[in-house]
Structure formats: C-alpha cells, structure tokens
Amino acid sequence: GNSVTQMEGPVTLSEEAFLTINCTYTATGYPSLFWYVQYPGEGLQLLLKATKADDKGSNKGFEATYRKETTSFHLEKGSVQVSDSAVYFCALLYSSASKIIFGSGTRLSIRP
C-alpha cells in the first residue's frame, strides 16, 4: 500500500547546524509530496510541497526535492534556528484520493 517513512527522532542540533530529515515513500503512480510542521501549541501547517518529479519545494529556508528514482523527499535547511524546533511530518497525496498519508513525524530540537 501507499506509505511514508521518515527518520525517527528526536533530532537535536545546535543553532546554525545543517539539517536533513529523511523521508521516503511507497506509492504507485505520481503522488504529490509535502512537508508539514507542527510548532509547540499550534496546529499543523504546510511547510512546502512538490507535485512532480524533480520539483523543489522551498519555504522559510527549508528545501526538499522530489526524487522519483529514489522515492525520496528529504527536508534540508542550511542553518537552523531555535525557532525551527517543532515536529516535522512528511506526507503524500494522490490526486484522485481525498486523503493525505502522513509519516510518523520527526521531532526536532535546536539548542542555542
């Protein structure tokens, strides 16, 4: 079936470190891919998305590239800040389906 697998957390980094959170997916066809973020005390927010192979989604310094050959959508940021501390969810969507399939989430903590 369709699924999303992301690296387990928690991930703890120092401020200004480079961040990678791995995400791979299993799906037939060509899903759209997303990263959602859940800041403490807030609802889930869409961070970025990519709708086809080789697309790069970007927002707030975060980037992720849709890699069909490796079925991956890894999240990266060159220099993290304390305010980036949150739980990050990788997700996929089929255009014909009504549901988004989420990964299990990766908790990120940034030390000052």
Add this chain to the structure above:
Amino acid sequence: DAGVTQSPTHLIKTRGQHVTLRCSPISGHKSVSWYQQVLGQGPQFIFQYYEKEERGRGNFPDRFSARQFPNYSSELNVNALLLGDSALYLCASSFSSGNTGELFFGEGSRLTVL
C-alpha cells in the same frame, strides 16, 4: 482572520460513552477533513466533507461518523468509546473539494478515554 477552530480543546470520557467534536473552518472554505493523531504517530485520515456530502472515508469503524452543516462547520461523532480512541482529533479545511494537499489545520481536540 480566524483560522480553523475546534472545540472542545480537551475532554475526558469513559469507555462506552459518546463524544461530539466540533470544527469551524476558515471563512470561505467549503471542505472539512478529520484526522486522528495518536501520540507519537502521524495523523490518520477519518473523513472528508464538501458541501455537506461525504467525499472520503478512512479505515475507521462505523462508530465514527461525521456531518457538515450548511455553514460548512462540521461535527465528528464517536460512539461506544474505546481506550484506543484516545488521541488528538484534528480538523482541517480547504477551499475546494479537489484535494491539493494544502490543508489548514486547527489545534485539535485532545480526547482521553478512561
């Protein structure tokens, strides 16, 4: 502008009871989806409604039901509660029925079943 609002924010029930959770979408949004998020896991799709009609249903038992009202607000009902129903219930809204994946989530209703 008001975001997606959910009520109640927290509630405690006992096994066998019934619960109703409420959601008001962002103004102008006509689609509402419900997700269940068990601690330590990602959200799992329960329902999507658009223009008062069910457009999708996840793999949940018939104890779970929902509806959407003419003002696009929505209720999620769960009957005969089980311990395993303890979770954060998330409501999300979007403008159209065509799911682009760009959902706007509320902060959720945290249900504890004792």
